[in-house]
Amino acid sequence: MADEPLVLGIETSCDETGVGIVRGSTLLADAVASSVDEHARFGGVVPEVASRAHLEAVVPTIERALKDAGVSARDLDGIAVTAGPGLAGALLVGVSAAKAYAYALGKPLYGVNHLASHICVDQLEHGALPEPTMALLVSGGHSSLLLSTDITSDVRPMGATIDDAAGEAFDKIARVLDLGFPGGPVIDRYAREGDPEAIAFPRGLTGPRDPAYDFSFSGLKTAVARWIEARRAAGEDVPVRDVAASFQEAVVDVLTRKAVRACKDQGVDHLMIGGGVAANSRLRVLAQERCEAAGIRLRVPRPKLCTDNGAMVAALGAEMVARNRAASSWDLSADSSLPVTDPHVPGAPHSPTHSHPHTHDHVHEISKENLYS
Amino acid sequence: MLLLALDTATPAVTVALHDGDAVIASSSQVDARRHGELLLPAVDRVLAEAGLRLDAVTGIVVGIGPGPYTGLRVGLMTADTFGLALGVPVHGVCTLDGLAYAADIEKGPFVVATDARRKEVYWATYADSRTRLTGPAVDRPADIAERVAGLPAVGAGALLYPGAFPQAHEPEHVSAAALASLAAERLAAGEPLPEPRPLYLRRPDAQVPKNYKVVTPK
Ligand SMILES: [Zn+2]
Numbered sequence A: 001m002a003d004e005p006l007v008l009g010i011e012t013s014c015d016e017t018g019v020g021i022v023r024g025s026t027l028l029a030d031a032v033a034s035s036v037d038e039h040a041r042f043g044g045v046v047p048e049v050a051s052r053a054h055l056e057a058v059v060p061t062i063e064r065a066l067k068d069a070g071v072s073a074r075d076l077d078g079i080a081v082t083a084g085p086g087l088a089g090a091l092l093v094g095v096s097a098a099k100a101y102a103y104a105l106g107k108p109l110y111g112v113n114h115l116a117s118h119i120c121v122d123q124l125e126h127g128a129l130p131e132p133t134m135a136l137l138v139s140g141g142h143s144s145l146l147l148s149t150d151i152t153s154d155v156r157p158m159g160a161t162i163d164d165a166a167g168e169a170f171d172k173i174a175r176v177l178d179l180g181f182p183g184g185p186v187i188d189r190y191a192r193e194g195d196p197e198a199i200a201f202p203r204g205l206t207g208p209r210d211p212a213y214d215f216s217f218s219g220l221k222t223a224v225a226r227w228i229e230a231r232r233a234a235g236e237d238v239p240v241r242d243v244a245a246s247f248q249e250a251v252v253d254v255l256t257r258k259a260v261r262a263c264k265d266q267g268v269d270h271l272m273i274g275g276g277v278a279a280n281s282r283l284r285v286l287a288q289e290r291c292e293a294a295g296i297r298l299r300v301p302r303p304k305l306c307t308d309n310g311a312m313v314a315a316l317g318a319e320m321v322a323r324n325r326a327a328s329s330w331d332l333s334a335d336s337s338l339p340v341t342d343p344h345v346p347g348a349p350h351s352p353t354h355s356h357p358h359t360h361d362h363v364h365e366i367s368k369e370n371l372y373s
Numbered sequence B: 001m002l003l004l005a006l007d008t009a010t011p012a013v014t015v016a017l018h019d020g021d022a023v024i025a026s027s028s029q030v031d032a033r034r035h036g037e038l039l040l041p042a043v044d045r046v047l048a049e050a051g052l053r054l055d056a057v058t059g060i061v062v063g064i065g066p067g068p069y070t071g072l073r074v075g076l077m078t079a080d081t082f083g084l085a086l087g088v089p090v091h092g093v094c095t096l097d098g099l100a101y102a103a104d105i106e107k108g109p110f111v112v113a114t115d116a117r118r119k120e121v122y123w124a125t126y127a128d129s130r131t132r133l134t135g136p137a138v139d140r141p142a143d144i145a146e147r148v149a150g151l152p153a154v155g156a157g158a159l160l161y162p163g164a165f166p167q168a169h170e171p172e173h174v175s176a177a178a179l180a181s182l183a184a185e186r187l188a189a190g191e192p193l194p195e196p197r198p199l200y201l202r203r204p205d206a207q208v209p210k211n212y213k214v215v216t217p218k
Helices: A036-040 A047-069 A088-105 A114-120 A166-176 A183-191 A218-233 A240-266 A281-294 A310-322 A357-372 B035-050 B069-086 B095-103 B141-148 B156-160 B176-188
Strands: A006-011 A016-023 A026-034 A078-084 A109-113 A133-138 A143-150 A154-160 A270-274 A297-299 B003-007 B012-018 B023-030 B059-063 B090-093 B110-115 B121-128 B131-139
Touching: A006 A047, A006 A088, A006 A114, A006 A310, A016 A047, A016 A310, A026 A047, A026 A310, A036 A047, A047 A088, A047 B069, A078 A088, A078 A114, A078 A310, A088 A109, A088 B035, A088 B069, A109 A114, A109 A310, A114 A133, A114 A143, A114 A154, A114 A270, A114 A310, A133 A240, A143 A240, A154 A240, A166 A183, A166 A218, A166 A240, A183 A240, A183 A281, A218 A240, A240 A270, A240 A281, A270 A281, A281 A297, B003 B035, B003 B069, B003 B176, B012 B035, B012 B176, B023 B035, B023 B176, B035 B069, B059 B069, B059 B176, B069 B090, B090 B095, B090 B176, B095 B110, B095 B121, B095 B131, B095 B176, B110 B156, B121 B141, B121 B156, B131 B141
Parallel strands: A006 A078, A078 A109, A133 A270, A270 A297, B003 B059, B059 B090
Antiparallel strands: A006 A016, A016 A026, A133 A143, A143 A154, B003 B012, B012 B023, B110 B121, B121 B131
């Protein structure tokens, strides 16, 4: 186990400053500082507020993670960082920190993809990721169905939401029902005492001609809001528990149905679910039922590893080291729209698309001489 | 003493090494959109030019702005993290002070102004190259034209608005070499330098992008 790579990961793509440390697939530290309270009064994440908070939080969070893990920075085998996708200014703070840290310590740098990290984090919970793995990522920021045969080199988008993310729908319906924030846990709680079949809310994009693996939650959100408003307009009580249960059922029915169908169509026998919405109890139960019926093994990490964190970035970084993937170069940039198909951003010294190939070569040579020998 | 100085608060990405007596290597590139990409390679180049490794550095000097936030944070975050990894002190220097120092004006008063975007400038006034009189502040050039009338001015903010700054001249952007020299002088004289915290001078814009993670008030 001591031979497995010891990697520190930094995540700043949204409002959480996360620093995690892993040894191979063993979690050693998962330190998170959140600026969520500073955004609450604005009703959403304010990019500049998030960026300012990251600048203040990164160094203390690195220190806390090292202390929690009981390791010295000198012993690290690499530094990983979310290079994208996410908020541009927020990403840049983490990328700047990771580059400086890696350079100063003489360690290789790995700029990695946020979505691939959400998948790879499951290695910390359930061991090596099966190949291939189907992944359903659902949170306030994303709703994607991804197929990976090798998390360091091959992630294929199967489907994604065409409008709202699943987590956004939970927050919006919770707001319409005056249940407060965050919407996911509170809807989950009310839904447990409600009848999921009380109201037949629409299942978006499930018609025979609709894209098989894409999602849509905007129509559902509007239908639920209209149903509630009609009740209120008629002076009737809104059956909050039944609405919550029926709404939640509509979301998780579509998510699990499409995920299982994708597994069957592609001949994949493992499904992992990640992202904040993976904490939803009904999603877990229904996914388990449907996976069992279809002969598919389900893997869902614990909730703290499903939300944004640094451990997931470290997990993917460790896999990059273990599989000898090329490190990133010192001119790594933050890419707010990094494609999901790029699990990491390797240094590409001979790429003709590189803006300064010569400078880059030069820098890389110097770096090796200065730091790695 | 070996100081590594860097500044990303203006369109220039600028890095210098100072051994306590003089600047021994430096690099400046002007590209307002690529601070993040350019800074680390520039540090690497400057160290190579001096034939030194980063762990020989005894202190970090960083421009704390004021300047456009996204670029400004690249320098500050890099300096903070170098300080953490190397276990050396990180000193702040007001970016406008660095420009004033580089202007090398014995007898003022004069103005330093940089581009704050949104038709505003970051500005301060100086009695001489080492002594700030007022500021830094952020204002529209027309609103301060009377207060700076008749004064020589340096910096891109002054060059950009000749109406308010008719006597504008070089230097346009700050250089880490000037920043390092100023810091070395102050440290040698036992004078305190500011904390390496950003001078934003404006509150953050409270704009929430559409279709992003939603949080409602508790
Ligand atoms: Zn995420």
